[in-house]
Amino acid sequence: MSETVTQTKSFGERILEQPGPALVWVLGLLILGALEMGAIAEVTVAIVSALASAFASLGTAVLGGPVLPSISGSIAGGLESAATVAAGLPDLVSRSVIPNQGYQTPDGVWHGTFLGLEPKYAWLLRVALVYGYMFVFLWWLWRGYRTYVANYRTADWTPRDDMVRRLRSHSWGKFGMVVVICFVGMAMFAPTVSPSTGDQNMYNMNAHDIQYFDEETGSVEEISVLQANFQSASQGSGSQNVGLWQYDEFNRFHPFGTLTSPGQDLFTFMAYGARISLLVGVVAISIALVLAAGLGMITAYYKGLADLTVVFVSDTIQSLPSLLVLMLASMVFSHHWLGKIYNGGLLLAVMFGIVYFPNMWRSIRGPALQVAEEEWVDAAKSYGQRSSTTMRKHMLPYILGYLLIYGSMSIGGVIIGTAGLTFLGFGINPPVPEWGRAISMGQAYVTTPAWHISLLPGLLIVVVVTGFNALGDGIRDAMDPESEGEDTSAGVGATGGGA
Amino acid sequence: MSAVFLILRAGPLDPVAAILGQKQDPVMAHQIRLQLGIIRPDGSPVPLWEQYLEFMHGLITLNFGQSWVISRGTPVMDLIVARAPVTIWLGFWSVMIALLIGIPLGFYAGLNPNTSSDYLASFGGIVWRAMPNFWLAIILSSVLVSSQFFTESLFGVALSWREWLWDTGVIGGPPLDNLADPEQLFAAIKWIMPAAIVLGSSSMGNEMRIGRTAVLETINSNYVETARAKGLSGRIIVWKHVFRNALIPLVPIISGEAFLLVGGSVLVELVFGINGLGKLTFDAINSADLTMAGGILFIFAVFLQVMNIIQDFLYTLIDPRIGYEQS
Numbered sequence: 148m149s150e151t152v153t154q155t156k157s158f159g160e161r162i163l164e165q166p167g168p169a170l171v172w173v174l175g176l177l178i179l180g181a182l183e184m185g186a187i188a189e190v191t192v193a194i195v196s197a198l199a200s201a202f203a204s205l206g207t208a209v210l211g212g213p214v215l216p217s218i219s220g221s222i223a224g225g226l227e228s229a230a231t232v233a234a235g236l237p238d239l240v241s242r243s244v245i246p247n248q249g250y251q252t253p254d255g256v257w258h259g260t261f262l263g264l265e266p267k268y269a270w271l272l273r274v275a276l277v278y279g280y281m282f283v284f285l286w287w288l289w290r291g292y293r294t295y296v297a298n299y300r301t302a303d304w305t306p307r308d309d310m311v312r313r314l315r316s317h318s319w320g321k322f323g324m325v326v327v328i329c330f331v332g333m334a335m336f337a338p339t340v341s342p343s344t345g346d347q348n349m350y351n352m353n354a355h356d357i358q359y360f361d362e363e364t365g366s367v368e369e370i371s372v373l374q375a376n377f378q379s380a381s382q383g384s385g386s387q388n389v390g391l392w393q394y395d396e397f398n399r400f401h402p403f404g405t406l407t408s409p410g411q412d413l414f415t416f417m418a419y420g421a422r423i424s425l426l427v428g429v430v431a432i433s434i435a436l437v438l439a440a441g442l443g444m445i446t447a448y449y450k451g452l453a454d455l456t457v458v459f460v461s462d463t464i465q466s467l468p469s470l471l472v473l474m475l476a477s478m479v480f481s482h483h484w485l486g487k488i489y490n491g492g493l494l495l496a497v498m499f500g501i502v503y504f505p506n507m508w509r510s511i512r513g514p515a516l517q518v519a520e521e522e523w524v525d526a527a528k529s530y531g532q533r534s535s536t537t538m539r540k541h542m543l544p545y546i547l548g549y550l551l552i553y554g555s556m557s558i559g560g561v562i563i564g565t566a567g568l569t570f571l572g573f574g575i576n577p578p579v580p581e582w583g584r585a586i587s588m589g590q591a592y593v594t595t596p597a598w599h600i601s602l603l604p605g606l607l608i609v610v611v612v613t614g615f616n617a618l619g620d621g622i623r624d625a626m627d628p629e630s631e632g633e634d635t636s637a638g639v640g641a642t643g644g645g646a
Numbered sequence: 647m648s649a650v651f652l653i654l655r656a657g658p659l660d661p662v663a664a665i666l667g668q669k670q671d672p673v674m675a676h677q678i679r680l681q682l683g684i685i686r687p688d689g690s691p692v693p694l695w696e697q698y699l700e701f702m703h704g705l706i707t708l709n710f711g712q713s714w715v716i717s718r719g720t721p722v723m724d725l726i727v728a729r730a731p732v733t734i735w736l737g738f739w740s741v742m743i744a745l746l747i748g749i750p751l752g753f754y755a756g757l758n759p760n761t762s763s764d765y766l767a768s769f770g771g772i773v774w775r776a777m778p779n780f781w782l783a784i785i786l787s788s789v790l791v792s793s794q795f796f797t798e799s800l801f802g803v804a805l806s807w808r809e810w811l812w813d814t815g816v817i818g819g820p821p822l823d824n825l826a827d828p829e830q831l832f833a834a835i836k837w838i839m840p841a842a843i844v845l846g847s848s849s850m851g852n853e854m855r856i857g858r859t860a861v862l863e864t865i866n867s868n869y870v871e872t873a874r875a876k877g878l879s880g881r882i883i884v885w886k887h888v889f890r891n892a893l894i895p896l897v898p899i900i901s902g903e904a905f906l907l908v909g910g911s912v913l914v915e916l917v918f919g920i921n922g923l924g925k926l927t928f929d930a931i932n933s934a935d936l937t938m939a940g941g942i943l944f945i946f947a948v949f950l951q952v953m954n955i956i957q958d959f960l961y962t963l964i965d966p967r968i969g970y971e972q973s
Contacts, residue, residue: 468946470909474931475939563778567913570780571928586781590917593788594795605781612776 161299168294176291179284185241242339245273250359250367250398259358266342266400267392274340281332313625320621326614334421341415342400347372348415349578359397370397373409380410381597388596404599407588417604420580423489424611427496427565427575428558434500435557436550439507443546444538446508447515448524461505469502470564477573490579495568499561507553511546518545548626555619559612566608582608722941725926733915733922735820737907739838740846744903748850749896752857756892757884759862767854775851779910783844783917787817790840817919841918845910849903856899860892867891894965901957908946 162169180187247269249259261269296308314320338344347355352373359375361368379395381388381404389395389405403413446454476498480486486494518524519542527537566583568574575581582604589600748771755767789796793807820837821830864870865888873883911924923942930938 466947466950467943468905468908468950470912471927471931471943471946474912474928475943478931478934559776563776566778567780571913571916572932583778583780586778586784590784590788593785594792601781601784605778605785608778608781609773609776613773616772616776 156301158299161301165298168298172287172291172294175287179280179287182280242273242344245269245276247273247342248357248399252360252367253362266394266398267402270342270400270402277336277339278329278332281328281336285328310625314621317621317624319617320624323614323617323619323621326610327618330421330611330614331425333418334425337415337418337422341412341418342402343372343412343415345415345419345580348376348411349419349580352376352409352411357397357399375399376405376409376411378410379405380407381405381592381600382407390596391599403603404597406585406600407592407597413585413600413603416580416585417582417607420582420585420604423492423575423579423581424562424565426489427492427499428561430493430496431499431503431561432554432558434497435503435507436554438500438504439511439553440543440546440550442504443508443511443515444519444542446512447519448534448538448542457508461508464502465505470567472502473498473564473568474571474573477568481573481576490576491573492575492579495565495574499564503557503561507550507557510553511549514546514549515542518542548622552619552623552626555615555622559615562612562615563608566604722938725938726923726941726945729921729923729926732820732920733911733924735834736838736841736845736911736915736920736922739835739842740844740907741849741900741903742846743839743842744846744850744853745900748846748853749857752854753861753889753892755854756858756861756865757888759858764858768858771851771854771858773851775848775855777847779844779847780913780917782847783841783914786840786844787918791817841914841920845907845914846903848910849899849906852899852902853896856895857892860895861888864888864891890964894961897957897960897964901953901960904950904953908950 156164245261247260247266249257249266251257257263257265260266261272264272333340341348353371355372356369357372357375358367358369360366375395375397379389379397379399379401381390389401389410391404392402393404394400395405395410399412401412401414403417405411406413406416442457446457473495477486477491477494480494481491488494521541524537524541527541528534532540565574566581566586569581569583570587572587574583577584585604586601589597589602592598593601751767752771755764758764790807820834870883870887873887911922912928913924914920915922915924916928923945927939927942929935930942
């Protein structure tokens with residue numbers, strides 16, 4: 148969509164005319180990108196190799212035999228070498244720059260950590276660096292938008308400007324945005340922000356060894372992570388507890404303490420748990436949004452039978468208690484291949500999407516019906532435009548804002564629901580970490596010194612869900628100033644503790 | 647319910663394996679299949695549509711068949727009836743808690759907008775709503791179990807929740823057979839209270855928020871201004887004009903609570919160790935007792951439909967403008 152009506156210059160011409168600000172911005176972006184070159188390359192290679200293996204297995208399945216072993220073999224080899232190259236590239240925000248795992252000899256010197264710092268400070272420095280980098284990067288993107296508005300946009304004003312201005316002055320919404328960014332950052336950079344890695348801490352505890360200084364033998368000993376974890380587990384009694392901000396006897400630092408047997412690091416567990424929470428939440432909400440938007444436009448456009456069918460289906464779904472249906476589904480599919488993908492994560496996301504869509508569809512139906520009555524839709528129709536194009540081009544932009552609001556407000560419910568199901572033992576299966584499982588592990592220890600196991604994940608859920616709800620509030624108020632503080636228009640959009 | 651049937655019967659779950667457990671005796675397996683109505687006496691499988699018709703017939707006549715796993719041979723309906731009272735008691739009090747605390751707080755906040763107590767109430771409501779109730783249940787139950795230590799360290803007086811006023815437990819459900827006796831009645835209320843608070847918490851936050859905005863809206867409306875100009879006292883305005891109108895947007899929230907209660911009762915009953923319907927559901931699903939699970943789901947679905955009808959009635963009761971003919 149070009150906003151140029153009076154001027155005919157294209158975006159490229161406008162940049163050529165005044166290249167200064169754009170160059171500065173691109174240069175900044177390149178510098179920021181170069182700092183993270185390794186990570187970007189690694190992620191790209193990972194995605195490409197995942198796609199390649201998927202295609203290879205698909206090819207094998209379709210062609211009914213190992214037809215292309217040599218080709219896929221050479222591709223795999225190439226990818227492997229690419230991965231090693233990628234790992235060698237500089238990467239500011241990675242564990243290897245500021246290692247925090249080491250051991251302390253009796254003279255008080257730390258070995259193996261960054262600059263000989265205490266693991267605590269090394270870890271803090273790394274977390275600060277990650278978040279600093281992330282916020283600088285986002286700020287730079289924001290600056291890019293400002294640069295575009297100031298220098299290259301032909302229109303002096305668009306309605307979006309007002310929205311941005313309202314969102315900027317909405318402190319509650321900004322609070323939500325910061326919380327959401329921190330949560331997403333925690334999930335994205337989970338291997339970097341956590342004191343231990345997921346592989347070491349959860350999936351392959353036996354395959355990793357750590358070094359520590361043994362006071363009895365007076366030398367540096369090696370021990371497998373599994374053994375070390377067993378000995379540093381939080382069991383509730385005074386001697387067997389690694390609480391908040393403490394070191395265990397193997398000189399490992401645990402910002403949030405350890406879990407019960409085997410005593411994994413709680414912060415690592417939660418950082419990786421944020422990944423799956425976010426993934427399930429985003430996938431579920433995307434499914435629900437796509438269903439709701441598609442059906443909403445179809446029902447508003449065609450009305451009649453289509454409308455009736457969707458009403459029937461959504462009524463059926465809504466009449467069932469969602470949590471129980473989810474429990475039933477994850478139980479029934481627990482040994483099915485669908486329930487095995489990402490240890491039940493995909494199944495859960497799909498189910499949540501299906502369960503959540505009727506509500507969203509109902510919320511979108513009103514605006515969609517309204518826009519379907521507009522003259523421009525009528526005009527497009529009489530112009531002979533295909534109905535799918537009409538819906539996409541003339542109806543979708545109008546409901547997009549509502550989708551954003553409901554999406555942000557419902558994701559909290561999905562996060563809580565996932566945690567609840569995992570708490571019950573359905574949902575996400577071990578070893579994939581999920582916050583609900585941490586809560587259930589610590590259930591018996593709430594009033595003991597190991598209170599952190601249950602309390603912290605729960606508090607984090609409260610903060611994250613509040614953040615998403617606040618962001619949704621902010622977006623709603625920004626899009627529609629008349630709804631300021633009016634909850635009834637959002638209906639049951641915001642979801643909460645009921646799971 | 648057809649969807650539930652499909653999940654239960656056509657899904658990849660094998661109930662026979664769940665009943666038999668590890669040892670796979672073909673003779674026993676045959677008997678069980680026969681009993682479940684999956685195969686005919688001669689060993690041929692019963693077609694799915696016949697199973698479906700039988701299942702639906704059972705639902706309508708409230709005959710859900712017998713439990714497969716949890717308590718073999720007991721009719722599902724008997725189990726449900728035996729477990730229901732505690733859950734109803736819990737649900738009733740959680741609704742009451744939400745109504746009696748959430749709405750007054752919301753109205754108070756709405757009548758005193760932009761004061762510090764308003765901000766406190768609103769913020770509390772928002773955070774309260776975002777709390778996963780199973781987590782809240784865990785924290786609350788653990789704190790109450792060892793309440794004497796907490797009160798001793800905080801106030802210097804050892805006060806055990808267990809012994810406070812009436813001697814009750816913290817975990818488990820109260821006996822409900824003698825509610826006519828006031829002593830027993832209060833003990834039962836106290837016993838269920840922590841679970842009810844947890845279960846009512848999320849809807850309480852909702853009611854508070856919506857109550858607040860509803861009051862704000864009605865207070866700024868023209869008829870309230872007219873009433874004020876007429877010289878009515880503040881009390882009459884609030885009770886006659888504001889209160890009733892502000893209740894209207896709250897009706898769907900209150901009936902929507904039913905959904906939260908049904909889902910939440912599973913989690914809360916599990917944590918508090920209450921042997922009610924929620925626990926039964928959990929056990930049924932966990933042990934693949936499919937007739938049981940189907941029966942409970944049906945009961946819950948019927949309950950939710952009844953709540954929807956009640957909601958429509960409430961509308962007409964509160965707001966005479968909403969006629970029954972129009973809807």
